[in-house]
Amino acid sequence: MTEPAPSFSRLSTYSGIWQGIYPGKPAYLPQQYPDLTGKTAIVTGANTGIGFEVVKLLYEKNCNVIAVVRTESKGLEAREKILADVKSKGTIGVIGGCDFMDLNTIKSAATKIINVLGDNSLNIIIHNAGLMAPNSDGTSEQGYEAMFSSNVLGPQLLQHFLDDAFLKKDGDLKRIVWVSSCTHLMAFREYGINWENPTFKDVPIEKRPDHQTLYGQSKAANILQAKAWATKKADMVTDIGCVSVSCFPGILRTQLTRGWGSLTKRMISWMGYDSVYGAYSELFAALSPKLTTNDQGAYIIPFGQVGEPRTDVKAGLTNGTDLKMWDMVEDMIKPFF
Numbered sequence: 001m002t003e004p005a006p007s008f009s010r011l012s013t014y015s016g017i018w019q020g021i022y023p024g025k026p027a028y029l030p031q032q033y034p035d036l037t038g039k040t041a042i043v044t045g046a047n048t049g050i051g052f053e054v055v056k057l058l059y060e061k062n063c064n065v066i067a068v069v070r071t072e073s074k075g076l077e078a079r080e081k082i083l084a085d086v087k088s089k090g091t092i093g094v095i096g097g098c099d100f101m102d103l104n105t106i107k108s109a110a111t112k113i114i115n116v117l118g119d120n121s122l123n124i125i126i127h128n129a130g131l132m133a134p135n136s137d138g139t140s141e142q143g144y145e146a147m148f149s150s151n152v153l154g155p156q157l158l159q160h161f162l163d164d165a166f167l168k169k170d171g172d173l174k175r176i177v178w179v180s181s182c183t184h185l186m187a188f189r190e191y192g193i194n195w196e197n198p199t200f201k202d203v204p205i206e207k208r209p210d211h212q213t214l215y216g217q218s219k220a221a222n223i224l225q226a227k228a229w230a231t232k233k234a235d236m237v238t239d240i241g242c243v244s245v246s247c248f249p250g251i252l253r254t255q256l257t258r259g260w261g262s263l264t265k266r267m268i269s270w271m272g273y274d275s276v277y278g279a280y281s282e283l284f285a286a287l288s289p290k291l292t293t294n295d296q297g298a299y300i301i302p303f304g305q306v307g308e309p310r311t312d313v314k315a316g317l318t319n320g321t322d323l324k325m326w327d328m329v330e331d332m333i334k335p336f337f
């Protein structure tokens with residue numbers, strides 16, 4: 001058991017959202033990125049939105065990118081667009097069929113990733129794929145609430161299969177980015193998580209909380225995952241030089257609001273930034289030399305600075321709550337190992 005969550009003020013919620021509406025200028029831009037020749041990055045949700053921009057910028061720096069998507073044709077189309085636009089010594093491999101709404105698909109997708117990777121070192125993993133459902137009634141193949149499955153269970157299961165390839169002393173850059181959101185500020189009261197039943201399995205749809213609370217829960221979990229992964233692998237991460245952080249990329253005009261009403265879409269298009277700015281945040285997290293092994297679990301905010309999550313979630317990073325969440329998820333995904 002961990003201690004009861006400390007309280008947090010409503011004001012902190014508003015100030016966190018404010019960071020998304022009025023972020024600082026991008027602090028780390030492509031011209032400052034290192035050359036990534038010989039390095040490999042895995043990016044999930046790579047066919048559109050922020051993920052697409054991340055792949056493009058990494059490829060521009062000669063990185064070998066493994067673009068992980070659920071629909072292969074969408075991934076191939078995205079790759080064609082980038083190849084037509086960008087000259088590079090890198091490569092883009094597309095792995096389709098990785099659908100976090102069906103945990104049965106992850107192992108075979110991971111096997112394909114490992115085959116494509118071959119003997120190359122794996123330097124960067126960006127768990128970017130994510131779902132912000134317009135309602136609370138989405139349910140995964142396994143009967144789990146859609147956003148917890150897509151944003152939390154799927155990424156942790158994929159990471160499980162990538163650990164062996166990643167945890168090697170074979171490079172000077174080793175980063176994992178768990179993409180979160182300022183919406184974690186709207187998550188449940190106790191460290192963001194509905195501990196009794198975070199997946200709302202067997203809960204009738206009309207009894208589920210609103211979708212923003214559920215999306216917020218999944219994004220609070222991402223913050224906890226970033227720190228928990230590093231603690232779980234503590235015997236190796238410092239020696240290898242791995243850094244695992246979460247990232248709120250910003251409020252961006254992407255397809256995240258697909259399925260939402262026209263008012264939400266108009267609001268996001270009015271206050272959101274171009275999707276490439278989200279890539280600047282994620283690539284600060286993935287590449288900036290400012291982050292070191294002392295920054296495990298840091299929460300990166302737009303467009304590339306270290307911020308602070310909600311008070312209780314922040315406390316959860318040091319009092320064992322992150323590990324409790326990790327272990328709970330581990331129990332749910334074990335049948336799919």
Ligand SMILES: NC(=O)c1ccc[n+]([C@@H]2O[C@H](COP(=O)([O-])OP(=O)(O)OC[C@H]3O[C@@H](n4cnc5c(N)ncnc54)[C@H](OP(=O)(O)O)[C@@H]3O)[C@@H](O)[C@H]2O)c1
Nearest residue numbers: 045049050099100101128129130150181251252254255256
């Ligand atoms: N846009 C924002 O303002 C904002 C703010 C805070 C955080 N974020 C986070 O940023 C990340 C990227 O989002 P985005 O804004 O770029 O949204 P997006 O344009 O909708 O892209 C989301 C990507 O995730 C993939 N995806 C969704 N559900 C999946 C599943 N069950 N299995 C596998 N892949 C799945 C999508 O694949 P398909 O195309 O096949 O559906 C797509 O490639 C997400 O984690 C999101 O929560 C975004």
